[in-house]
Amino acid sequence: MTTAEIRETIIGILSDIAPDEDFDSLKDEVSFRDQLGMDSMDMLDVVLELRRKFKLQIPESDYPRLDSMNSTLEYLEPLLQDR
Amino acid sequence: MREEERIVITGVGLAAPNGSNLTEYRRAILNGVSGVVPYEIRYFGPTVAGVCNCDVLKWQSRRELRRGTRAGSLSIYCVGEAIADSGLDWENVRKDAVGVYIGVTEHGNVETENEIYQIKQYDYDCAYWSHHHNPRTVANNPAGEVTLRYGITGPHYTLGAACAAGNAGIIQGVQQLRLGEVDVALAGGVSESIHTFGIFAAFNAQNALAKHDDPTKASRPFDVDRNGIVVAEGGCVYVLERLSDAKKRGAKIYGEIVGYAMNSDSTDFVLPNAERQAQCVSKALARAGLAPEEIDIVNTHATATHAGDIIEVEALRNVFGASKKTYINNTKSFIGHAMGAAGVLELAGNLPSFDDGVVHPTINVDNLDPECEIANLVLNEPKEIGSVRYILNNSFGMVGINAVVIVGKYDE
Numbered sequence: 001m002t003t004a005e006i007r008e009t010i011i012g013i014l015s016d017i018a019p020d021e022d023f024d025s026l027k028d029e030v031s032f033r034d035q036l037g038m039d040s041m042d043m044l045d046v047v048l049e050l051r052r053k054f055k056l057q058i059p060e061s062d063y064p065r066l067d068s069m070n071s072t073l074e075y076l077e078p079l080l081q082d083r
Numbered sequence: 084m085r086e087e088e089r090i091v092i093t094g095v096g097l098a099a100p101n102g103s104n105l106t107e108y109r110r111a112i113l114n115g116v117s118g119v120v121p122y123e124i125r126y127f128g129p130t131v132a133g134v135c136n137c138d139v140l141k142w143q144s145r146r147e148l149r150r151g152t153r154a155g156s157l158s159i160y161c162v163g164e165a166i167a168d169s170g171l172d173w174e175n176v177r178k179d180a181v182g183v184y185i186g187v188t189e190h191g192n193v194e195t196e197n198e199i200y201q202i203k204q205y206d207y208d209c210a211y212w213s214h215h216h217n218p219r220t221v222a223n224n225p226a227g228e229v230t231l232r233y234g235i236t237g238p239h240y241t242l243g244a245a246c247a248a249g250n251a252g253i254i255q256g257v258q259q260l261r262l263g264e265v266d267v268a269l270a271g272g273v274s275e276s277i278h279t280f281g282i283f284a285a286f287n288a289q290n291a292l293a294k295h296d297d298p299t300k301a302s303r304p305f306d307v308d309r310n311g312i313v314v315a316e317g318g319c320v321y322v323l324e325r326l327s328d329a330k331k332r333g334a335k336i337y338g339e340i341v342g343y344a345m346n347s348d349s350t351d352f353v354l355p356n357a358e359r360q361a362q363c364v365s366k367a368l369a370r371a372g373l374a375p376e377e378i379d380i381v382n383t384h385a386t387a388t389h390a391g392d393i394i395e396v397e398a399l400r401n402v403f404g405a406s407k408k409t410y411i412n413n414t415k416s417f418i419g420h421a422m423g424a425a426g427v428l429e430l431a432g433n434l435p436s437f438d439d440g441v442v443h444p445t446i447n448v449d450n451l452d453p454e455c456e457i458a459n460l461v462l463n464e465p466k467e468i469g470s471v472r473y474i475l476n477n478s479f480g481m482v483g484i485n486a487v488v489i490v491g492k493y494d495e
Contacts, residue, residue, distance in 0.1 A: 045215075
């Protein structure tokens with residue numbers, strides 16, 4: 001998957017969780033918690049959806065890597081490059 | 084009784100299959116409009132059900148809607164409507180003095196079925212089971228979602244009382260107000276049952292699920308050709324307050340809870356018991372200090388099962404047989420059986436009788452079952468009787484649970 005495709009997938013997951021947010025203005029460097037009001041249950045939704053879509057088993061110790069779009073892409077790119 | 088001990092209804096919020104507020108709902112009922120429609124659910128296939136069309140986004144964001152359950156969402160809708168209707172200055176109400184008491188027939192089946200369906204796509208690997216399962220299936224979920232939405236910090240819980248649960252919610256609210264535990268009780272019941280295939284499959288296995296080519300004719304208590312229950316979703320929550328508080332703020336008063344009773348059959352998992360039902364009704368009358376002939380309307384629980392309707396009529400004949408002025412009706416014939424919401428929704432369908440003096444009928448009775456004959460059963464057309472002073476509402480549930488509530492008209 002390209003970086004753009006991964007980003008689009010993440011936006012899809014986030015817009016299911018927070019359907020009233022405007023994702024056109026998402027700041028890739030800002031934490032999801034801060035700009036989308038995501039809580040721990042929402043973050044677990046991201047982890048579960050990545051598991052469902054890509055069979056990715058993300059260990060709890062790596063959850064902080066899913067903090068912002070930039071950090072998420074940086075984390076997922078090597079894991080999804082062959083998908 | 085002192086005004087501090089008299090409990091009155093000062094707000095009504097409801098979601099019924101044929102109306103999303105009391106005005107719409109009463110109009111539909113008086114015009115013979117059913118809320119039962121064709122319905123299809125996973126595994127079970129085509130059937131009929133009472134389906135609500137209320138706009139839940141009026142009181143909830145799409146994000147909150149996704150996080151919670153249908154029962155939570157309907158509860159939030161009903162509470163929002165009830166608070167608005169009550170005229171309470173909500174911003175300035177002490178939130179730690181508000182209690183939420185929601186009756187449920189069952190809770191958690193919908194989410195559990197959904198999760199099992201999800202993990203089936205992954206060969207039943209539990210790694211794909213959602214973290215939302217527990218907060219969505221804890222038994223207090225619908226009441227808890229209400230507290231989250233409205234910032235309520237007083238007590239909240241659900242009352243598991245099968246199909247007597249709505250009335251149990253009212254009774255709990257009355258008792259907590261009298262104990263001084265809360266100043267405002269948000270009390271009622273909710274049903275999300277049409278979203279679980281299990282309830283349809285189980286009633287069908289019991290030969291107790293209604294079938295009819297015309298869905299609007301499927302729910303037909305007392306008719307000789309009745310063939311079972313129409314499952315419905317819905318909710319109804321009342322704002323209950325002490326009369327002294329309601330008068331202090333000049334609240335509109337729908338009626339006063341003048342009597343109630345609950346008891347247990349102690350006889351069978353599913354078959355009701357006429358003697359225990361009659362005893363429950365009599366206990367409610369005694370608590371209210373009323374004679375049977377003082378009750379103007381008895382709203383029956385009858386669900387259109389063959390045995391259940393006959394047993395309830397037998398119980399009512401025993402209590403009201405000598406009363407010439409008591410009229411008898413049934414609301415399930417319009418909306419189906421809204422399970423945990425049934426008692427409270429059915430009571431709401433009758434509350435406007437205090438103002439309009441009309442008894443709504445039970446519809447779909449083409450041929451009255453002789454075994455269900457009882458004096459003053461209002462069939463198919465509304466009946467004007469003039470003054471209505473007292474309404475008695477029956478609700479009975481599986482494993483032998485009975486709950487009766489009596490509401491009186493409030494006069495200044």
